Structure formats: C-alpha cells, structure tokens
Amino acid sequence: xxxxxxxxxxxxxxxxxxxxxxxxxxxxxxxxxxxxxxxxxxxxxxxxxxxxxxxxxxxxxxxxxxxxxxxxxxxxxxxxxxxxxxxxxxxxxxxxxxxxxxxxxxxxxxxxxxxxxxxxxxxxxxxxxxxxxxxxxxxxxxxxxxxxxxxxxxxxxxxxxxxxxxxxxxxxxxxxxxxxxxxxxxxxxxxxxxxxxxxxxxxxxxxxxxxxxxxxxxxxxxxxxxxxxxxxxxxxxxxxxxxxxxxxxxxxx
Numbered sequence: 393x394x395x396x397x398x399x400x401x402x403x404x405x406x407x408x409x410x411x412x413x414x415x416x417x418x419x420x421x422x423x424x425x426x427x428x429x430x431x432x433x434x435x436x437x438x439x440x441x442x443x444x445x446x447x448x449x450x451x452x453x454x455x456x457x458x459x460x461x462x463x464x465x466x467x468x469x470x471x472x473x474x475x476x477x478x479x480x481x482x483x484x485x486x487x488x489x490x491x492x493x494x495x496x497x498x499x500x501x502x503x504x505x506x507x508x509x510x511x512x513x514x515x516x517x518x519x520x521x522x523x524x525x526x527x528x529x530x531x532x533x534x535x536x537x538x539x540x541x542x543x544x545x546x547x548x549x550x551x552x553x554x555x556x557x558x559x560x561x562x563x564x565x566x567x568x569x570x571x572x573x574x575x576x577x578x579x580x581x582x583x584x585x586x587x588x589x590x591x592x593x594x595x596x597x598x599x600x601x602x603x604x605x606x607x608x609x610x611x612x613x614x615x616x617x618x619x620x621x622x623x624x625x626x627x628x629x630x631x632x633x634x635x636x637x638x639x640x641x642x643x644x645x
Contacts (some may be wrong), residue, residue: 398539411479415600418475419468434463437548440542442520450540455542466549471506477503484571491633498569499563510559514552518607554593559610565619569626572634576623579616586616 438448450456459593477500485493530537568574594608 407483409482415472415476419472422468422471423464425471426464429467430460430463432465434459434545437545440520442523445540446537448539448544448568448574451540451542452618455540458557459541459545460546466553470511473507474500474592488571490579494565495629498615499567502563503560506559507556507557511552511556513547513559513611514627518555519551521607555611558593558615561612561615562619562622566622566626569623570630572630574623576620576627579620579623583616583620587613 407423478497481496481500488496529536565574565579569576589607590612591605594605594612
C-alpha cells in the first residue's frame with residue numbers, strides 16, 4: 393500500500409468519524425424530545441382499544457423505567473432517521489454521478505414515509521389481530537392471562553419496529569441498484585431463498601397461527617416483488633448513467 397492509498401483511507405475514516413459524530417449529536421438532541429413525548433405515547437399504547445379491560449403488571453421494580461427509556465430511544469431513532477440517511481448519502485455521494493446524487497437524495501423523505509407506514513401497519517393491523525387471537529386461545533384453554541408491562545411492550549416493539557424496517561426494502565433495493573451493488577437479475581435468481589428467509593422472519597414474530605403467519609408473510613413477499621420491479625427501473629438508470637459517464641470521458645479525451 394503506497395502513501396496515496398494510505399492517505400485516501402485516512403481521509404475516508406475521518407469523513408466517516410465526522411458523519412457518525414453528527415448523527416450522535418442529533419440523536420442526543422432527539423432523546424431530549426423523546427423525554428417529553430414518551431409518557432403520552434406509553435399511555436396511548438397501554439390504553440389502546442385492544443387492551444380494554446386488561447390490567448397490566450410490573451413484575452420487577454425496574455420494568456417501568458426500562459419501558460420509559462426504551463420508548464425514548466425508539467422516538468429518538470425515528471426522529472433522527474432522516475439525519476442518518478442524509479449522512480449516509482453524503483458519505484457515498486462522491487462516488488455517484490450527478491444525476492444519481494440528486495435521485496438518491498430524494499429517497500430520504502420516502503424512507504421516512506415507508507418507516508412510519510410500516511410501523512403503522514404493524515401497530516394498527518397486526519398487533520390487534522395477534523392479541524385478539526392469543527386471548528381467544530387463552531379463553532378456549534381456560535387460561536387466565538396476566539400481562540406484564542415489560543412483556544407487552546416488548547411484544548409491541550418486536551412487531552412494530554421490524555415492519556418499519558421491512559417496509560424499507562423497496563427503497564433500499566433501489567439505492568443498492570443505483571450503486572451497482574445488486575441487479576434485478578440477482579433478485580429474481582434468489583427469489584426462493586428470499587421467500588424462505590421472509591417465512592422464517594414471520595415465524596419469529598407471529599404466534600403459531602396460520603392466518604397470522606400469512607398476514608405477516610404476504611406483505612413482505614409483495615414488498616419483495618415490488619422491490620424487483622423498482623430494481624429494474626434503478627438498473628436502467630444505472631446503466632444510462634454509466635454510459636453517459638463513458639461518453640463524457642471519451643469526449644474529454
């Protein structure tokens with residue numbers, strides 16, 4: 393490794409450190425916002441329509457504190473997500489063409505919409521169905537259900553947050569395609585493996601109920617198919633950008 397390569401690596405590491413520090417500063421500020429929003433949000437989730445008539449218990453002294461801090465961190469993450477995406481874009485943008493820079497920058501608002509949409513899907517559709525199914529099963533088995541506050545919120549977060557992330561699949565695929573890292577051909581070729589992974593992911597979230605498993609798996613499969621279609625669009629743009637860059641390079645010579 394020569395001195396020029398060492399210098400480039402050092403510059404990239406310094407740039408990465410600067411970007412991470414910016415994200416950290418914004419995250420701390422977002423946690424202050426989360427400090428004021430967490431209690432109303434916890435109250436809303438604890439008193440959602442599907443929890444009517446259910447009394448929740450804290451089995452450990454620190455359970456309420458754990459939930460309070462965890463909600464603050466989640467609120468902070470959602471708030472700071474656009475900053476994370478922008479810093480990621482700023483870090484990789486020097487390696488993109490001008491039109492790719494503008495296009496990928498426009499992804500950031502879409503990421504927020506998809507994140508909130510996925511979390512809303514998990515919270516308002518999946519969570520009520522899973523809870524209703526579980527409680528019906530408990531009644532049929534003659535089991536009195538006692539809910540721990542820690543377990544309830546843990547279940548909420550394990551359902552809602554993963555779907556917020558899963559809904560990022562189309563935009564992530566488009567971004568990686570624009571960078572030339574993946575292609576629609578690759579996604580099609582590995583479709584069966586992707587489906588298998590999605591089935592496992594749904595099984596980790598869902599209780600042992602076929603309908604719930606289907607409700608979890610189908611949206612993810614649809615998102616994967618949408619991602620393939622979007623990848624085709626991104627791949628065409630990537631090829632055009634590469635061709636234009638080659639033509640410009642030849643013209644400059």
